[in-house]
Amino acid sequence: MELLFVIIAVLAVLGVYLSWTAGRLDRRHARIDAARAVLDAEYLRRSGAVLELASSGLMDPATSVILADAASRARTAGDDERDQAESDLTAVLTAVMDDPDDVSELRADADAATALDELAMACQRAAHARRFHNELVRGAVRLRRKALVRWLRLAGYAPMPETVELDDRVPKGLDATRE
Template sequence: MSPTAVATLVVLAVLAVLAWALTAYAARLDRLHHRVETSRAALDAQLLRRAGAAEQLAVSRALDPATSLLLASAAAEAVAADGDAEREAAESDLSRALRAALSPPAVRALRADPGGRGLLADLSAACSRAVLARRFHNDAVTQTRAVRSSRVVRWARLAGRAPLPRTFEIDDEPPALDAADQDGPGRDGPGNERGSGT
């Protein structure tokens, strides 16, 4: 085999390996972008479920009218928010409204009512799923951004025109629905001091 043929084969082999590597990077990036889109759709669904559970609690007449109005308003704003910045602010407001509405005495009163127990269970599940969905989404975004920041992806423009994904940052700390158990009758806690008599 002539030196020219050997050199040609070496160049073709290098090009084939390079093409394979770029194809693998592009496929991985495509999977990551798909994962971001899927996790964002799941996050949106869980946030809507949380707002729905908050609205159900607000209209149940289990809370006082002022608290119900505050909660219903925050839930409606979270559903109606448009754009990430507005949505993040509205979802954070809903989290704060839930924590304000569901103080330990309010939670104890709701648990004393069979209907209230169901509403609390639905809300607790919705809040927990929203926290997990946001965590999964932000993890997917972080991984995608890490791959997109590599030199190979930038040099070969493998991301194309796909926008750089961003994390969804909200205050999603759920209300302390278990605090009522800890502060319940027979335990020392705020507002539950035992009598001094023995």
């Protein structure tokens, strides 16, 4: 009779643990979805700030066209091409605004200074959102790799989350303007 109570207690503890782990995994997936939505919003904000700067008339026409084109491609890219388009936008921003001296000339105009501050903030927020998203993904992947989670399929049919790997560094010229 004692053995039966021990078995029931062990099964109850195991059931509670498995239920808790499944709930934790489900909450982690929901947080990843929310973090991805925030990341997409931050990338839209960044491309919007680039488009605003490009259309302001404060930069030379060739630079404005290049910035506007890269920002437009980043905004209209499909899910499969989004990471590459965002990396391309970062490359264009870096090429245009990596030199703090060039950016400081633009800052002489009050409108340009405001636009540059908004762009710098948007770039930093996008980089932080990507790091936060990737940290959540790494935590979920660690949890999903546990033996009991795999054997009992506690993740259900949810796809394995993936990190977002792209170049989103803040150009040195923009980073210097924030100091």
